[in-house]
Amino acid sequence: MKEMDNYLNDYLDGKINIKDLNNRCQKTIIVYKKALEKYFECQNIDTISRVRQKMHLKKYEE
Secondary structure (H helix, E strand, O other), X not given: OHHHHHHHHHHHOOOOOHHHOOHHHHHHHHHHHHHHHHHOOOOOXXXXXXXXXXXXXXXXXX
């Protein structure tokens, strides 16, 4: 699972192209990304920094 987190971070940071990963990894990353988008109620999460920023803001809202 740690490896998938690294893939997700690299993908969101733009360091890797999703097409370079195998089919299983691609599907998992797409599911992760959709879950993050749903959690943060936004249309598109394109960088991990935006994810971290939203997590930081969410923490202070609670």
